[in-house]
Amino acid sequence: MSKTVFGESPYEVLGLEIDASDASVRAAYQQAMRSARRDRDLRDRISRAYNALRRPAGRHEADLLTSLPARLRPDEGAAILLAEARRRMAEVSPLIPDAGSLGLRPG
Structure with missing residues (x-):
């Protein structure tokens, strides 16, 4: 998994390609949260990745920082x-x- 300047790429945390649609981001988030039911650290990483990708400004920043x-x-x-x-x-x-x-x- 590649790292950005600020940590892991939000796309890689959610298992998405850079050109993923908003619906794909939401579906990947929900699936990842279900699979990480008991792992609090993983759930925090998934939540941060989703919050970065659900806003246009956050998505643009993630695009720039993703290798x-x-x-x-x-x-x-x-x-x-x-x-x-x-x-x-x-x-x-x-x-x-x-x-x-x-x-x-x-x-």
Whole structure:
């Protein structure tokens, strides 16, 4: 299971693909909660994942923080992976502070 900057990917906790519909997210949440009846820690992880994916802003954040696929199908090239990485970095880069604003010196 891949980790995001803040922990496990909500998609992987619920066993979903990134393009899952809202109905699929809800169904996966309900099924996971039934299977984790007595495990409080697992139920907490499932609840956090569901809460992240049920709101559009939370889903967008989870999409950005979820790692890119490690392996592509043979008919897809590395250019697709590179384009996706560049698109995600363009979305995230305005959120990353520069070293000067943090009081760090380059070098």
